[in-house]
Amino acid sequence: MDTQNLANLLLLPCIAVFGVIAIRSRGLAAVGLRPRPRTFVLGFLIGTVAISVVFVLLRATATIEVESVGGDTGMIVALLIYLVLLALIEEAVFRGLLMNGIGVAVRSDWLAVGITAVLVGVPYFFAEGAGALGILSGVLSGVMYGAAFLATQNIWLGAGLRAAWNFVQGPLLGFPVSATMLVDDPLIHQMATGARWLTGGVYGPEASVPGLVIRLVVIAYLIRQVKTSRSLAGRDGQAA
Template sequence: MEFAVMGVAAAFGIFAIVWLARNRRPIGRSLGFTVSRWTVPEILVGLAIPLLVIGLVFLVEWALGAIRVGAGAEDWSGLGGAVGEIIFFAVFEEVLFRVLLLTALVILLRRLSAGRWIAVAIVAVIFGAVHLTNDNATLIGAFGTALGGVIYGIAYLGTRAIWLPLFLHISWNLSQALWGFPVSGTTRWPGWVTSTSVEGGEVLNGGAYGPEAGVPGMLARLVIIALVFLYLKLVWKDGSIRTLTFAPDPLKHPKPTVAA
């Protein structure tokens, strides 16, 4: 499935680039590869939100007895490699799903009033389905992962830049690892505590797949969506949730401006 999705995303990406070139759009900026005065805030917001929210998920699951908490990793020598691996996968997935596939779908559906939301939903479903090949994957876990795809899609289209979705993605995975949770079925990364799933508590802790497959983790996804919209409305006051338009078109407005 992964190779098929990669092939489709590459084809859609080529279509998007050709369309942008033919319509005299700035290709790099239209694909989200832009640096502005909002880049650093978007990176910081992207890092902070999941770190805070996953910390709350940890406290909730611990308080409800859904996890057993133990000592963290004794050997941190592999931390640099773990962080590098998390960053690599986040960059790869964001370029594949948001920069290439989502951009192309937005172009194709641009004449529909709900076109952007439809595009976000389609890519999110594909994003969740691809993770069914992960270790310990379940349909519920894939649904939770798809909610993550909704977050990153909103952040990408809302800011018209790669930074907020990328660092939300990095921070979500890194925060789960640091709190000792499985990360979409993966448990090879060190954490400052270990969070072991309690048998029978899979509805809350997500089992071996991790918080994404549990109720608190899914609710956390919804909280993040709300916080992302809050950030977007603070920066672009006239932005529309209904049409999912916030940051100005890079062709018409070379630099995004803060709302008065």
Template sequence: MRLLLLLVVFGLLTALLSGGTSAMGASVWVLPVGTAAAALGLWAYAVAVRRVEKRTPDEIGRSGAGRDLVRGTLVGAGVFTAVIATIAVFGGYRITGWGSFEAFLAACGLMAVVAVMEELLFRGIFFRIVETVTGTWGALAVSAVFFGALHLVNPNATLWGALAIALEAGLMLGAAYAATRTLWLPIGIHFGWNVTQAGVFGTAVSGSEDAFSGLFSSESTGPTAITGGAFGPEASVFAVVFCGAVTVYLLRSAHRKGRIVPRRR
């Protein structure tokens, strides 16, 4: 019951911090505000875990935090770059000019709070609650479905877009947590992917087609299966394929390290 209360409280906090930061638009002030909001979320999580669960929140411990954050950011950025490059090869994406550095900084600030709060909520709390009952495999499936369903409320949302998010991001980020048993790698992957998507290539993010501009101005044309349509590249089949490959690698790593939790009997 206490964990469920923690889930509800952090759900509201996630909506409040992410929504408030997003409302600032493309102002350069989003960077410090978003960074501060992300830090506040981490502090609140640590306090809540100590008071509610009576334990040390090792999943956001300092040991290896910087390394995993950087590694995750590079992975997220690299995988999305591979996705958008493949879409471009098939004629679905084209850079039309330079965008805005200020918008890039704003995207960094917004995505910092989005990545931190969503990972605290979905992997730090929800995944852990479900895993105690269903084991790792069940937690991966259930948390991915809920993560995908969350995106159905976004502009230009489609069932396929939500399913794609579940298959690529929901599974990949859950696998990143399972492989390391810390939240720093999934936070980094989430941040790197979103910043590269919105802040660099200026594409739609989970249906928010007109919400972002990046370092590049661009246009997307072609079949929805390739470009993702109005939902953005996350609904491209290439995103599902590339993220699926990373998920398999991470799950093999989790299995090799003995970090797969069996289902409760």
């Protein structure tokens, strides 16, 4: 077993402990599993636009070269289904259980976002070619999904965002996703020709400066949504 998989396994006791704390203190409803199709679609659109902007920036600066277009359609569709289901499971586990439980323990939602982001980001430290940018990106991804949960109090916005980010980045645009090629025959076949800090190298654009900038833009948007939702909740409480 490699170090990255071992780090993932070591998360399981934390998830179990804090998951129990979350459910006992906040109830099962607080995990945010109740279906929200429109919220999922919104997250998917945000993720699609975000990673597409990274692709456009890299093409505009000639740091990637498109070699061909056309892939294994059946495999791409199968991966879409798989990545959607995986995103829902991961958000339920990492945000609904782990982050919620940590929030109860530390009595601060934002501190819980940060702690969860670091814990879940640790396995990225050991991914091939991650480097400082890849590690930072892994932690920021946790902040992004954590903010999505706080903005909606459910897993669906973050799940849509996660599913689109991975699907569009890998099977559609042909990038590595956290150092892994998800499909051998993506829709777009392209090759990185620019500096590693611009393309992310073997790790993928998540470990690039453009990728980090776009991630920060999404985080800023989600933080604003958190403030808006809490402001509206406060007004409703006063009106009641």
